[in-house]
Amino acid sequence: MRPYQFSQERITGQDTSLPAVLYQLYAARLLSYLRRHLPDISDAEDVLLEIFVAVLEHEQTLAKRTEDEQRAWLWTVARNKVKDVRKRLARRPLLVMLEQASEMPEDEGEMPEAVTLREEAHRSLHLNIQKLSSVQQELLELRFGYGLNHMEIAATLHKREGTIRTMLSRTLDKLRTFYARNEGENSHGRKRK
Known part of the structure; x- marks a missing residue:
């Protein structure tokens, strides 16, 4: 398979570097995943930052991969980072993990x-x-x-x-x-x- 080539139409910002494009495409969904699995929004934001630091560190390797492989790599890193944070939090018994219930929006006319x-x-x-x-x-x-x-x-x-x-x-x-x-x-x- 050829490495994925990002088209200009998919890029919304000025920076067309691989980390910037991956951030534009996947940051919101990754943050949603992280918020669901971590007790605090600041933990989720910190982990999102760690994920994209990892993207910077592995930019040359990721550039050779297809879009699907890049996305799978991002999700693997996110999943592993969540595990790491949970292990760290488990060592602090006073900190309780809270599951965030997803709220369903209500239509006022319903x-x-x-x-x-x-x-x-x-x-x-x-x-x-x-x-x-x-x-x-x-x-x-x-x-x-x-x-x-x-x-x-x-x-x-x-x-x-x-x-x-x-x-x-x-x-x-x-x-x-x-x-x-x-x-x-x-x-x-x-x-x-």
């Missing part, structure tokens, strides 16, 4: 029933995802939360693409089983009343 149903569906999904292993949760997050493809997830998790496809398929099957089981319990409970 009917209260629709809002309630949407919130109930979101809660149900969240509860079912919590039943999955941490690896399965991470797979779903990388695929659907951050839009990475199978190849990028494979590179990020240091696994083969076929393995990722299988794992993701099994994870989705497991989620479907949870939903089917919940539906069965709900309909069974209604019949008893």
Whole structure:
């Protein structure tokens, strides 16, 4: 594969160096990922800075890679940096990791029933995802939360693409089983009343 050539149309700023272009393309999504996995916004911002310092240090190597390989490299670095911060925080027992709940924007014109149903569906999904292993949760997050493809997830998790496809398929099957089981319990409970 040829190294990825950035086109002028994709570049929004004046600086066309590889680190600047990668920052413009991926910083917002990486920061979103970091904020979700780290307890403090300042930790997330610090890690984002560390990621792009690593980009500067590896600029020549990254320049020879395709865009997909560069993106996978960024996500791998981000994931590893999150692990490092978590290890460091785990050594400080008074600091508790808080999960940031994603807030769903409400349309003021929506009917209260629709809002309630949407919130109930979101809660149900969240509860079912919590039943999955941490690896399965991470797979779903990388695929659907951050839009990475199978190849990028494979590179990020240091696994083969076929393995990722299988794992993701099994994870989705497991989620479907949870939903089917919940539906069965709900309909069974209604019949008893």
